[in-house]
Amino acid sequence: MPALKCLFLSLSISAVAAALPASLRAEDAAQTARDEIAAAFGAVPTFINQVPDAALPGLWTELKMLEMSDETALDTKTKALISLAVASQIPCDYCIWMDTNTARQAGATDQEIGEAVAMAGMTRNWSTIFHGLQVDFDTFKKELGGS
Template identity: 55%
Template sequence: MRKTLAIAVIAAGATMLAGSFAAAQEMPTVEQTYRDIEATFGTVPTHFKAYPKSAVAGAWAMTKGLEIKGDNALEPKVKALINLAVAAQIPCRYCTWFETKMARTHGASEAEIAEAVTQAAYVRHWSTVLNGLQVDFETFKAEFGGE
């Protein structure tokens, strides 16, 4: 009886895995992806055209899921400010320009933009100090309440 149950559970799991794999394989074509991008932006930006054709549908799905869908946990302005802070640290002039524009579009003030970028610099500063001086991580955690 146990052996039969175990085989049934394994078979069910394999079926679910195969179904997930098949669903992952059913990505839109490149042409469908480009049409969706154009419907969203009014154009297909060059970086999507330059992206490998074999992966552009997945890249677009990620972009839509994180940046365009309305049911995400973070508000668009917050995401744009986070993105801007990261872009400033990478640094990426394309992303910095775009995310500044997006932050403004979503209502961020110049003070919020400046604070987001400065917050990123603050974290980078202390990361440089902590890592460069090789401060003991366990001691650091203990000094701030552990865990």
């Protein structure tokens, strides 16, 4: 019987949600995200208001649960250094600036920041060589101890 009650409750909630205009639901969820962002950062950065209401709640949830959470497999410094390395390759000036600051706040040294960026560059360089020379992937794996 409890499973039937859960199903009925779920269907009831779905019916109520479906009856609300989608724009109202998106606006409410976006406002909740803006409130949380203001609480986390002390204010809502201007660019947040340029993000569509329908996208903001999901983007904010991803950011706070993955990048800003201390309850993930990677610590903040490691995540910031990975993000900086990727941002350097994209390139994204916004991310480079923010990830460098975040890495430093998390205790990264100039050497660690430089090494993360150098690793990104080296990886990109070797990728260019492997792909440009059309190195056979199966041979590559076999010769370097893979299966």
